[in-house]
Amino acid sequence: MEYQAKYITEDIKLSCYEDKFFKSDIMFDQHMLVWFISGETKIVQAEATYVFQEGDIFLIPRNQLATIINYPKDGLPHKTVVMHLTEARLRDFYAKADVKAQTPVSQKIHRYKHHPLLESCLASLIPYFDMQDIPENIASLKIQEAISILRAIDPDIDGVLTNFEEPGKIDLVTYMEKNFMFNMPMERFGYLTGRSLTTFKRDFKKAFNTTPQRWLTQKRLELAHYHLAEKKKKPVDVCYETGFENLSHFSFAFKKQFGYAPTELSARN
Structure with a gap:
């Protein structure tokens, strides 16, 4: 399998699969914001199955089980920009924004197909993947920008991003x-x-x-x-x-x- 990944930091990467497909069962430790450049992904969860393609942008909440199947499509590789929204960054962002934790909402995948603000934010990262020396604050600023856009376009997102609880004992x-x-x-x-x-x-x-x-x-x-x-x-x-x-x-x-x-x-x- 031909797989390549380029990083700005460990929280922002450009991921590329060129083989027929890649399958993995995953639990996401951190929220993931994903922008599709090419290819196709099928995400199978307990309550729903999603298919994402070129231009799609979506956020996968943390602590969710999923089967991920990535495919190249139309002669192009499976290529995405992935941004991890870590607990440390989210705590810092919301503390500065003086926003209290919200009541947790459904942990479903949030989809933002071709949203111009998010697409512009994530597309602006592309030139940085080929740079050797990147200013240290660039990644932090870009992640803050992405969180701010999510909050502006999705009224439910605070309930997802401010939920820092660990799983409790359940049935x-x-x-x-x-x-x-x-x-x-x-x-x-x-x-x-x-x-x-x-x-x-x-x-x-x-x-x-x-x-x-x-x-x-x-x-x-x-x-x-x-x-x-x-x-x-x-x-x-x-x-x-x-x-x-x-x-x-x-x-x-x-x-x-x-x-x-x-x-x-x-x-x-």
Whole structure:
């Protein structure tokens, strides 16, 4: 896979994938503001699936699980400018702005397609990626500009950006039933449900009477079967959208569970 990344600072990068596609299951530790230059991304979350293309600008809130699939398109690479809005920068910004923390709102992805102010702000970063010596305050000023624009165009954004709380202990069964398709380390699932790894495994065994890995595999296979049989999706799409890392492993596990390969079920439909 040909991947290149250029940085102004660790919080602002120009990302470029030139291979057929790149897939990853991710939990975002920080808010991410993304501007699409070319290519296409599919983001699969528990409650929605998004497709972003050239010109799209969107903000992904932190502590959200997602499957990210990046594709080149129309002969062009998958190319984006990514800006991380870290907790430290946001605390500093809102302290100076004298804005109190807002009531947290839904942590959905916020979309700003072709918004001229945001596009102008992010496009102005492009020349800096090829410079050797960049003034230290440039990145900070650009991030402050982006936050200010977000606040001007999105009345709900303060509720997202001023939410500095860490995940508290929540109902394990409800959370896992909603998020099992994301291929995360058990430590991440523990963190997002407000538990240590040891407590997560203990509570999981008590709730489901099996190990997390066995339960997750079973749930993912059941979801894959539903997508193939009822939604008529392609095996390759189902594989990556239900938490499997590669097509061969998915096909093997699926045939072992159901007695026939995903391609056989797809052909029947």
